[in-house]
Amino acid sequence: MSEEPLVKMRDVWLEGRSDETWNPIINGVDLTLQKGEVLGLIGESGAGKSTLGLAAMGYTRDGVRISKGTVEFDGIDLLTASAAVKRQLLGKRIAYVAQSAAASFNPAHKLMDQHVEGPVQHGVMSKAESEADGIELYRKLRLPNPEQIGFRYPHQVSGGQLQRCMTAMAMSCRPDLIIFDEPTTALDVTTQIEVLASIREIVEQFNTAAIYITHDLAVVAQMADTIKVLLKGDEVETADTRTMLSAPTQEYTKSLWAVRSFERPLKPAVHTGSVPVVSVQNVDAAYGTVPVLHDVSFDMHEGRTVAVVGESGSGKSTTARCITGLLPPKAGQILVDGEVMPPDYRKRSKDQLRQVQMIYQMADTALNPRMSIGQIIARPVEFYLGLKGAAKRKKVDALLEQIELEPSQYYNRLPSELSGGQKQRIGIARALAAEPKFIICDEVTSALDQLVAEGILRLLARLQDELSLSYMFITHDLATVRAIADEVVVMKDGRVVEQGPKVEMFKPPHHAYTDLLLSSVPEMDPDWLTNLLTERGVDNIGDAAVDKM
Amino acid sequence: MIWFVAALIGMGAVAWGFRLAGQAATGNAPKFRDMPFGVAYGYVLGVFVLAWLAWAYMQGHSDDQAVANKFFFLRIAVEGFIIFAIAAWVFRIFGRTVGTAGSKKLFRSMPLTASFGILTILIYAIFAIFAGLIAPYGQEQIVPGVAANIIPGGDPALGGSPDFPLGTDQIGRDILSRLIYGAQNTVGIAFATTLLAFFLGGTLGFLAATLGGWLDQLLSRAVDVLMAIPSLIFALLLMTIASVWAPQLGIPLTVFMVIIIAVIDSTRVYRLARAVGQNIVVMDYIEAAKLRGEGLGYLVFKEILPNATAPLLAEFGLRFCFVFLTIAALSFLGVGIQPPLADWGTMVRDLGGFVNFAQFAPMAATAPLLAAGAIALLTVAVNFVVDWMLQKSSGLKE
Numbered sequence: 021m022s023e024e025p026l027v028k029m030r031d032v033w034l035e036g037r038s039d040e041t042w043n044p045i046i047n048g049v050d051l052t053l054q055k056g057e058v059l060g061l062i063g064e065s066g067a068g069k070s071t072l073g074l075a076a077m078g079y080t081r082d083g084v085r086i087s088k089g090t091v092e093f094d095g096i097d098l099l100t101a102s103a104a105v106k107r108q109l110l111g112k113r114i115a116y117v118a119q120s121a122a123a124s125f126n127p128a129h130k131l132m133d134q135h136v137e138g139p140v141q142h143g144v145m146s147k148a149e150s151e152a153d154g155i156e157l158y159r160k161l162r163l164p165n166p167e168q169i170g171f172r173y174p175h176q177v178s179g180g181q182l183q184r185c186m187t188a189m190a191m192s193c194r195p196d197l198i199i200f201d202e203p204t205t206a207l208d209v210t211t212q213i214e215v216l217a218s219i220r221e222i223v224e225q226f227n228t229a230a231i232y233i234t235h236d237l238a239v240v241a242q243m244a245d246t247i248k249v250l251l252k253g254d255e256v257e258t259a260d261t262r263t264m265l266s267a268p269t270q271e272y273t274k275s276l277w278a279v280r281s282f283e284r285p286l287k288p289a290v291h292t293g294s295v296p297v298v299s300v301q302n303v304d305a306a307y308g309t310v311p312v313l314h315d316v317s318f319d320m321h322e323g324r325t326v327a328v329v330g331e332s333g334s335g336k337s338t339t340a341r342c343i344t345g346l347l348p349p350k351a352g353q354i355l356v357d358g359e360v361m362p363p364d365y366r367k368r369s370k371d372q373l374r375q376v377q378m379i380y381q382m383a384d385t386a387l388n389p390r391m392s393i394g395q396i397i398a399r400p401v402e403f404y405l406g407l408k409g410a411a412k413r414k415k416v417d418a419l420l421e422q423i424e425l426e427p428s429q430y431y432n433r434l435p436s437e438l439s440g441g442q443k444q445r446i447g448i449a450r451a452l453a454a455e456p457k458f459i460i461c462d463e464v465t466s467a468l469d470q471l472v473a474e475g476i477l478r479l480l481a482r483l484q485d486e487l488s489l490s491y492m493f494i495t496h497d498l499a500t501v502r503a504i505a506d507e508v509v510v511m512k513d514g515r516v517v518e519q520g521p522k523v524e525m526f527k528p529p530h531h532a533y534t535d536l537l538l539s540s541v542p543e544m545d546p547d548w549l550t551n552l553l554t555e556r557g558v559d560n561i562g563d564a565a566v567d568k569m
Numbered sequence: 570m571i572w573f574v575a576a577l578i579g580m581g582a583v584a585w586g587f588r589l590a591g592q593a594a595t596g597n598a599p600k601f602r603d604m605p606f607g608v609a610y611g612y613v614l615g616v617f618v619l620a621w622l623a624w625a626y627m628q629g630h631s632d633d634q635a636v637a638n639k640f641f642f643l644r645i646a647v648e649g650f651i652i653f654a655i656a657a658w659v660f661r662i663f664g665r666t667v668g669t670a671g672s673k674k675l676f677r678s679m680p681l682t683a684s685f686g687i688l689t690i691l692i693y694a695i696f697a698i699f700a701g702l703i704a705p706y707g708q709e710q711i712v713p714g715v716a717a718n719i720i721p722g723g724d725p726a727l728g729g730s731p732d733f734p735l736g737t738d739q740i741g742r743d744i745l746s747r748l749i750y751g752a753q754n755t756v757g758i759a760f761a762t763t764l765l766a767f768f769l770g771g772t773l774g775f776l777a778a779t780l781g782g783w784l785d786q787l788l789s790r791a792v793d794v795l796m797a798i799p800s801l802i803f804a805l806l807l808m809t810i811a812s813v814w815a816p817q818l819g820i821p822l823t824v825f826m827v828i829i830i831a832v833i834d835s836t837r838v839y840r841l842a843r844a845v846g847q848n849i850v851v852m853d854y855i856e857a858a859k860l861r862g863e864g865l866g867y868l869v870f871k872e873i874l875p876n877a878t879a880p881l882l883a884e885f886g887l888r889f890c891f892v893f894l895t896i897a898a899l900s901f902l903g904v905g906i907q908p909p910l911a912d913w914g915t916m917v918r919d920l921g922g923f924v925n926f927a928q929f930a931p932m933a934a935t936a937p938l939l940a941a942g943a944i945a946l947l948t949v950a951v952n953f954v955v956d957w958m959l960q961k962s963s964g965l966k967e
Contacts, residue, residue: 102603103602346859373860
């Protein structure tokens, strides 16, 4: 390409301030973006993707500085440009789409009022023109009821719709560059696919250049022309999407690609007539007067993993709350080892409580920040097993070894001194300390990077084999299901839609909803989204398809 | 008025010039190039205020007594500020070189305000504990043959007496001794009251947050009712009732005062403890503990309390000041700490009339301000220390 690139970043070094020193975030990365090109930035959390993306706008968050290098946008040096020059560029020629649209819109103003603010401020369009244009954009992004949706408040539309409104807002001045910072990470798969399809279409249509930041390889494969992989602030490699997917050259990139290959060997079918460890029987539940679960039944057997899948709001976590007794069911019962459990956890005996343990999604909130790792794990040891002094310490050390953390090194640390993956391991150790038969894993890997998540899955699998534990694995990620599950339960709107062994579930014929769910999971094939859209048609994906059911 | 507006406009012009000059001098560096006018104006305003302070301070040293008197208190304030800053700085250096490794580390990361606060609180504590040894006279002792209302300063030419450096009060008691005893009475009682308020409010607040339901409703509504009544008037009312009961029951009125103020202030503590507690109770680790089958005591003291210390500590500092001021206010109104016990609030009331002489005899006006200053200084010191603790425990960066 002989044309002058739109964005030219050369040898950019970024530093962040913490503990009263400047620590490197990005170490000398180059970035070139042509007009109309989509660049995918991928890497684990803490790799500096977002910081680099923002630096392409000449902007840094508080406590971050660009220590070296140049950032040019269309020939303008953004680092030395005056505030007045930048004001002319940002919002007008460069736009930004944040991860959480719900947190980025001002809840006190209607969507359209926020949409027109940019164009009117920059003098691109009058208010009326911009409103008409907004409706046109909403239509292009295939939002339902485009004439009316702009006159709603942010809380009145769904998450996926809000993310598309945000994209429309970014488009409002027809910028040359849009930076998408994980725009679909917080969305369900069926919603995500819709947002992806509309973003891709509109970016192509207006020939906008984009930087697409994500940690999901399959997503970036659909969106980007070029992929840049970052690791701890260093560039690992850059290549066009197809080359990168088919022939990555660096070890790290290969390991990222390989994560999804983890799969457990199949277990023999359950003996008919054996007593399930936990049996959920015809459970109905409600929050107040709002019913959430309708006639939910499934069994979980010893040494096996049951994956409960479904979108947010489908009742997966509520089922878990019924099993633990936090939410006593309105009807139906929970059996552990054939014994009926009291519905309320307060009525259960210590031993009944011990048998059902839980691992939480957010390890940050699941561990008391003021207790040391040793105290956190020692408490259930002391509480349930009655161990004291040296015996207690020995048991805690054994548990730490089981989760592959060196006891002498971690015993006295606080949770804030551990990484996300390590915190999740402590959560596992706390559950194991009770010596349970059954553990509920509530989205345990969804807040973790792929490599770390894989480590957790392998650990859980190993512990299951050693201790013949049963897991109820709540997740919305079907790749995880494929990796670890023995049986699958699909839930929608508080009902079990389909259930059965994993092999059967991943083979057609499916219930229509299972089919939609399965087909919405992005694959590593760069043609996947295009193929899916031709196969199903744009009106048969995402929320639109769910509504038809 | 016209002069004032003219000065503001003049400063605006200077700010404009300052920014232009800055741009020219630094070759249009981003700091000056992107500086909003408001910021430039702020710099100029700051310089003008400082210049005025310096001028006023020099006026305080003027040979003309009439002029010097006008700026007497400003002069004292500026000198006090500098002396305190130096004392705090020296104290911090002392802390950095003497003591254990842990305390040295603590002093190294300490801002000057915090070391000032700690120094001040230490001095107050020493005075309060050893009041009997330090004070030259007894708190209720009327020295025979000594005039009442000796002016502070100890200069016989201005009506002072070297034997009574801070003068005597309206019935001839030594003000210095009464100030020192006042530290014991006022601060000690305030501390006890605050502790009691926190014990009451904290326990009930956490209970309400953890258990919720009707107990929460009952306690919260009761607290609402108590808070609906203006606190000082409520305290005054209850103190009046208590002053009738106290002699009948043979219990000192001070005990009633401690209980009354503690109960009234515990409503504020309750609100905070409940709000903080509610944020903690929804955490997954609390759910995990509940599902483990832990009892209420463990939940409140092991899981919730350690996570609530930072905001509670900050509130403790503030609350201590409020309690302290309430006691002083009640004493000032005549229902608090009873004479002849020395108390700072009472001292301000008794000598308050002298403030009228501030214009021409500043030394005489100092008499009531000594006690008032003692109250103000402690309040500021406690807040400095609490701010620092809060910053440390929450890990906030500047």
